[in-house]
Amino acid sequence: MKDQQECDKILSEIKTDENVQKMKEYIQHGNVSTFEHCENVAKLSYEIDKRFSLHSDLKVLLTGAMLHDFYLYDWHEEGDGSHHLHGFRHAKRACENAKKYFSIDKETDHVIYSHMWPLNPERFPRSKEAWIVCFADKWVSLKESLFRKRK
Numbered sequence: 001m002k003d004q005q006e007c008d009k010i011l012s013e014i015k016t017d018e019n020v021q022k023m024k025e026y027i028q029h030g031n032v033s034t035f036e037h038c039e040n041v042a043k044l045s046y047e048i049d050k051r052f053s054l055h056s057d058l059k060v061l062l063t064g065a066m067l068h069d070f071y072l073y074d075w076h077e078e079g080d081g082s083h084h085l086h087g088f089r090h091a092k093r094a095c096e097n098a099k100k101y102f103s104i105d106k107e108t109d110h111v112i113y114s115h116m117w118p119l120n121p122e123r124f125p126r127s128k129e130a131w132i133v134c135f136a137d138k139w140v141s142l143k144e145s146l147f148r149k150r151k
Helices: 002-016 018-025 034-051 058-067 086-101 106-113 128-147
Strands: 027-029
Touching: 002 018, 002 034, 002 058, 018 034, 018 086, 027 034, 027 128, 034 058, 034 128, 058 086, 058 106, 058 128, 086 106, 106 128
Parallel strands: none
Antiparallel strands: none
């Protein structure tokens, strides 16, 4: 219970933000919205940190996890062409949005920017928070893609 309260306190402002709420409109994997995907990554990131006593900066870890896919478009649709090569480009867009709508620090920016490693090999995770979110994102994405089929 204490753990959930700790997460909720850190993420309450982010999760209730009108722009973050827009992530509910976009599908990430299977039938999972981008908002739900980011929540799942944040939860797993927190669990990894606690389970292995990593003592991460929880504000950086959870904020980075919740905003790692804060790009605000449907990557399944071609759109105006800006979604081309989504896997390579969306982390940068998520960083831009996170800076625009929230006061994120450079550590949180790095968590978001590096979460697509190794697809983006030059964006090597340099902090334990970045490594945790990078791993949690891969694990959650795999589970959502394999077991949560589109309706």
